[in-house]
Amino acid sequence: MKYSSYYITKVNYKYNFVKYNKSYKKVGLCMKQVDVLVIGGGVVGSAILHKLSSLNIKAALIEKEPDLCEGTSKANSALLHTGFDEPVDSIEAECLIRSQALWLNIIENHNLSYEERGAVMVAFTEEERKVIEDKYMENARLNGVMVRWLTREEILAKNPGVNKDCIGGLFIEKEGIIDPFEATYTFAEVAVLNGAEVMLNSEAVQISPDNEGFVVTLGNDSKIQASYIVNAAGLHGDVIARLIDDDSFTLKPRKGQFIVTKSHIDIENIILPVPTPISKGKLVTPAVFGGHLLGPTAEDMEDKEDKSTTEDGLEEILEGCEKMVPAARTFTTVRQYAGLRSVYAGGDYILRPSDYDKRMIHVAGIRSTGLSAAPGIAEKTAEMLEEIGASFDEKNDWEPNLSKLTSGKESTDEMVCLCKSVTKNDIVQALNRSIAPASLDGVKRRTEAMLGECQGSCCIPKIIDLMGENQNIEGLPVKGGRNTDMAFKD
Numbered sequence: 001m002k003y004s005s006y007y008i009t010k011v012n013y014k015y016n017f018v019k020y021n022k023s024y025k026k027v028g029l030c031m032k033q034v035d036v037l038v039i040g041g042g043v044v045g046s047a048i049l050h051k052l053s054s055l056n057i058k059a060a061l062i063e064k065e066p067d068l069c070e071g072t073s074k075a076n077s078a079l080l081h082t083g084f085d086e087p088v089d090s091i092e093a094e095c096l097i098r099s100q101a102l103w104l105n106i107i108e109n110h111n112l113s114y115e116e117r118g119a120v121m122v123a124f125t126e127e128e129r130k131v132i133e134d135k136y137m138e139n140a141r142l143n144g145v146m147v148r149w150l151t152r153e154e155i156l157a158k159n160p161g162v163n164k165d166c167i168g169g170l171f172i173e174k175e176g177i178i179d180p181f182e183a184t185y186t187f188a189e190v191a192v193l194n195g196a197e198v199m200l201n202s203e204a205v206q207i208s209p210d211n212e213g214f215v216v217t218l219g220n221d222s223k224i225q226a227s228y229i230v231n232a233a234g235l236h237g238d239v240i241a242r243l244i245d246d247d248s249f250t251l252k253p254r255k256g257q258f259i260v261t262k263s264h265i266d267i268e269n270i271i272l273p274v275p276t277p278i279s280k281g282k283l284v285t286p287a288v289f290g291g292h293l294l295g296p297t298a299e300d301m302e303d304k305e306d307k308s309t310t311e312d313g314l315e316e317i318l319e320g321c322e323k324m325v326p327a328a329r330t331f332t333t334v335r336q337y338a339g340l341r342s343v344y345a346g347g348d349y350i351l352r353p354s355d356y357d358k359r360m361i362h363v364a365g366i367r368s369t370g371l372s373a374a375p376g377i378a379e380k381t382a383e384m385l386e387e388i389g390a391s392f393d394e395k396n397d398w399e400p401n402l403s404k405l406t407s408g409k410e411s412t413d414e415m416v417c418l419c420k421s422v423t424k425n426d427i428v429q430a431l432n433r434s435i436a437p438a439s440l441d442g443v444k445r446r447t448e449a450m451l452g453e454c455q456g457s458c459c460i461p462k463i464i465d466l467m468g469e470n471q472n473i474e475g476l477p478v479k480g481g482r483n484t485d486m487a488f489k490d
Contacts, residue, residue, distance in 0.1 A: 034060045034197070035392075036385065037216060037226035039204055039240055041065070042073035043180060044366055045232035046187035047374035048381050049198070053191035055382065055392040060196060060226075061188065062218065064203035066438040069184040069445060071234045072370065075307070075339025077258070077296065078287055079270065080114070080176040081372040084140035084147055091349040091380075093143055096369060098376030100174065106375060109400040110186045112178065113288045119175035119270035120155055122166045122324055128274040132170045140172070147172050161266035161325050175270055179288050180371050181445035185435065186402065187374075192434045194398055200438070207243040209357050214244075228390055229360040230381055235304050235342040237350070237364030246356040251365060253304050253340040256296030257313035262453055263331040265292050271324050282320030284328065289448050290420070294321045294328060296368075301340070309336040334453060341367050349373075351380060358388050416466075417459040419452020427463060431470040443467070 036052055038045050041063030052059035063070075080103060083096030107114045121136065123129045133149075140147040150171045155162055188198055199218075206217035213227035233240045238251045265284065273281035279298045287293050295317045314336060321328035344350055344365030354360040361384050363377060370377075386392070414424040430437060430446040437443045440450065443463055450456030450463070 031215070031223050031225050032060075033225040034058045035226070035390065036060075036228045036230060037062065037214075037224055038230045038232055039216075040232035040234055040237075041068040041184075041188065041198070041200070042071050042232070042234050043069070043184040043187065043371050043374050044073075044234070044363060044377055045230075046184050046191070047378040048230055048232055048363070049191040049196050050187040051375075051378035051382050053194040053196040054395055054398045056395055057390070057392045058195075059191070060199065060224070061191075062199045062202040062204060062216075062224070064201070064219070066201050067442045068188055068198070068200070068435060069181055072339050072341055073180055073184050073234075074445060075256070075258070075337055076180055076368060076371055077256075077283065077285065077293060078177055078180050078289075079285060079372065080178050081369050082140075082145045082172055082174045083143055083369070083372070084145040084172050085136055085275070086139075086143065086369070087348070088139060088142045090347075091351050092367075092369060092373065095349065095351075095373035095376035095380060097143060097145075098379060099373050102375035102379065107178075110190065110402060112182055112186060114176055114178045115286070115288055116174065116176040117269050117286060119172045119272050120150060120159065120162075121170040121172070121272040121274055122155065122162060123169050123274055124163070124166055124323075126167070129167060131274055136170055140170075145172065146174065159267040159269055159271065161327060162271060163324055163326050166324075171269075177270070177286055177288050178371070183371065183374075185433075185446060189402060189434050190400055193402070194395070198435055200435075204240060204243065207240075207360075209244060209359070213359055214357075227359070228385055228388070230363060230385075231354075231360055232363040234364075234366070235340055237342065237362060241354065241360075241362060241364075244354065244357050244360060246354045246360075246362075248355060249344060249346070249350055249362070249364065251342040251344055253301040253306070254343045254367075255299040255301050255306065255313075255338050255340055256368070257299075257309050257317065257336060257338045258293050258295035259314065259317050259331075259336050260287075260291055260293060260334045261331040262291040262334050265325065265327070265331070267292075267325065273320070273324060282317055282324075284321050284325050289451060291334065292331075294318070294331070296339070300343070304340065307338045307340060309338050313338070335455060343367065349377075351377065351384075353384060353388055361385065361388075416462050417447075417449035417452065417456075419454055419458075420448045420450075422447050422449040422459070424462075424466065427466045428470060431467060437467075440464070440467075 035057040036059045038049050038061040049061045083093050086093035150169050203219040204216050205219050208215045216224045231240045270285040272283050285293050297313050318329050350362050350364040426447050444450040
């Protein structure tokens, strides 16, 4: 057989056969060993890896999809929530409250897109006003979140688009909007910069406990020895738990459909309804990447892969939103998307060591607040690892500067996506990141290309060309990457 300038690598208990200058070299290969293995590449898993990379341990993350941010993290409401309405003394409330201070440093250190807009829970009846005063104002006080009552005139002064029949509302000043894609990728990329490893296309199919921890077998037959595992697999967290015969919890999917509109909406704040016993209702919020989001629905499902959008879902969103913002039904819909949240019957987050093997920590049942709570969850997970026996110190040379993640390659400022003003250089830089996009969707989420009014109709051909030209990047060493059974490189 002749492989010319290609190399082929197979990671398992056997050997690597590597082709260098038309000669074979036989290399013995040991199983990869890490101190902590995070399973799941959503915003929570990436935030945990980010935290672990600041410690003197060897940490890695595996994700079964070809890219990060492929599950719930790419389909949420893009809000940073204060936790004002979460049950007092719940794990969810604790993580949200801890995250508030942590986000300030993360946003500044990593230069993330963020806007503090404040939210208004709008009341239209005296009954709704009483619910706000008796329940939500007191709950916010107990959770340490600053809120105050706004009059009708105060609401309309900043939000003329709100229904003028409102009688007032609850103002939550620290509620903000953020780019969930950017946050997820940044957490992981900073972790890689600081010595952690990310392995994509890497599904855990078997987990075997042993004296050293666990041997995790991936779908490509490669194996990882891990002293500890953090199960942050989102909606599939119960599937991972079953791999060590832990059937202590089951997660059900709840679909949330959203509408994205570029129509001008005359609001400054995030507009919330007064929740009912059944649902928190539909919100109308600005988005940091432009336009506004309307939704979501809350549909209990059985299929963990059903992310379809429906005509009924679209109608439900419009019906709910037009009560607060009457013009909602007239808005032009740029696109509609759906995400699946993981619902645990216990209601709260599952954040604990497994009763079947305490060396696996479950981070599961993380509902719609996962983005907001991610830094707090990460801190709490690190504390749990220490409690169950992991030993580590803080690194003195931890580096938060993402500028070191790019290869330094530059291109022209030729415009590629006119709708969002994305240049050729923006695309090339995204393709040169340490965790590069593996699809058009990955490029879209990293650059905002294809997110405009034409939805990529004009720019997709050029982006495909650039992906072809930049598929073999000679920049920083990628720790992990696509991790397929067979890799070819020109």
